[in-house]
Amino acid sequence: MYKRQIRKLYLAAVFESFALGNAAWVALLAQRGYSIGQIGILEAIFHVVSLTGEIPSGVMADVIGRKKVMVLSRIMSLLSALAMIFSRSFWSIAIAVGISALSYNLASGTREALAYESLKAYGKESEYNRFSATEMMIYRIGTACSTLLAGFSLMLGYRKAYSLDVVFGIFGVVTALGLCEMAQPSVSDKDGIRMRFKACVTESILFLRKNPKVMGLILVNSFVGAVSTLLLFFLQAKLPEIGLTPSLLGPSLFFMQMGAALGAKLVQYCSRLRFRGIVIFSISGIAAALGSLVPGNPYIVIAGGFMAAFFDDFMEVRADIILNEKVPSQQRSTLISVSSFSFSVIMIILSPFMGWVFDRI
Template identity: 45%
Template sequence: MLNIRKQLSRLYLSSIISNLTITGAWLAILASRGFSLVEIGITETIFHIVSIIFEIPSGVMADVFGRKKMLIVSNIMLTISTVTMIMSNSFFMVCLSISFNALSYNFSSGTGDALAYDSMKKGRIAGKFEKYESNQLIIYRVFSGISTLCAGFALAIGYRLAYATDLIACAAQFFILSTLTEVNLKETRHNKSTLAKIRDCFRESFLFLKDARKAMGLMLCNSFVGAVDILLLFFLQAKLTEKGIPNRWLGPALLFMELGGVVGSKLILKLPKLSYKTVFAFTAALVLAGIGLEHAESCLIMAMGGFIAAVGDDALQVRTNAKLQKMFPSGQRATLTSVESLSFSLIMIVLSPLAGYLLPAGNNKRALSDGQGSFLTK
């Protein structure tokens, strides 16, 4: 029997644990171990390559074998990644750890949302999914922001002990995920082989996307705005230090910018009747304004630009995800949500090097030394 309140509470708690980590500043941790900027850049590339390859297959597996099971697989992949990083004594092992981390991201990406929406649909409260999505983005912004403040602590205790704390979180996460209830709104394909089920899921998802141009348009618009905001916040780490912000204020400044997403997530709930075109135009304008303020001379104004861009990004994210979940067929929900994540990764690969031209190479070391950094994922 599905208890919708407990189901959503456990999904929220799972998100809190996954975003609250002292090893989020992986870039700074690798730098402190003596890895070069080139090597660190390669690990970032490996993360995105693995993500692109396995994004859609992981979504298909979630739709075919169950969303709860794939969330647990995600947790297992993260545990393997963490153990590998603790044992790593070479660049190869670091890359192997990053690859398992990417797989963990793939198996969880979109799967939680798919499980939440179908749970709410079964509980006849699907209309409240936009609020659920808003709450999830708030959790992401607040707790990932808090995690950036722990970067110095992770460097102080050493990478092995820092990653050991992640193992405790993985164990807690495993317990929470095991208590979730699987939801199947449409019982089909029981008499088919596993291969046939996977083939059908791929085919039905392709046919949906072929005819649903509006859904593809929503995915691309949201992914583009989100990619620009993520890159802006990432490069502001170095830009702020370039402008002379004291080290002790960099963490709070980054947390302040992340909190812009909290404002955006709440603000969009107050405007339920605003058309999507209007929402997109307004949020895109906020992100562009953030880019403009990035070039200001004042650190305060630059941080305000990051805050404003985050407002626009998360407001659009909440509205887009709510619209897409209403459009997606239940049997392919995780697969189609993975398509959106794939579009984001592809746009990131194109925009990341272009954005890099805005940041002089010499300033990257300053950003590393301040102990900030995160995977460029959303």
């Protein structure tokens, strides 16, 4: 049974990652006349909403069930695409971005916890390493295929591109409905749910206080991931500005995303490498990627983007594996959501700043 569950989670990753509008959202907004600075503000709004909803969504998954929250996540993603189709102003786009943030909130931590608990139920926790690497690779390949079609998305325009996202969103909802819920505490009344929420939050806080190394792992991974993510986001708009032929934008973004897929899969075979060494390699690689912007050559920048994506996922997958091994089952979704919460805090701080910097490079 667990193999069927894992296959469904892989399929869910396919429908979640393949999204023409979301993959090229920076380029689509630039096409609509928005500056990189404005896009940076929208990215910050995404993470303000994410900051607010991240930990509550993790607690919700631990309390009411991870399958239900996964289904809700896919519904919110579908609604976000619809909202983007009908957007007419900066603030209507901001609403669509906020709904998208909530869909990510609901999935983050929930998906990983459901996979780990599914494997644990059959004594197969040791296979989570392979699942995490493969699932991340699938996700990155799906995103890469979407970005490969960035030029096609621009040709279609944002309405048609997001309409296709709606179609894939429907498939995502159907896939989530087919998942199996692992055993959860029985909670049938409002007072019981309230007590479970309170207990889950309290126990999670106590766990982090007693395990400062876990919190350190979360913060380092979040910072490295934020810098790499913003670099790749803004390159969608920056590469054409520094001379890249528009027809090569999609293939270039695809190439960079394949760096992430390679990093996610390769870390599976580097289990003996200490996490401290992975951190040093990743920070050095992303620093070099940022340095590639200085010459102003688009092909050097593309190589730098590949490097940033590779080291980001190389580190993220290992951090996810370590985190799942250390956290208790009852607060698994909540504590993994803390990682996404810290990522959002850093993104809120860095998004407008890096947008401002990219406008001036």
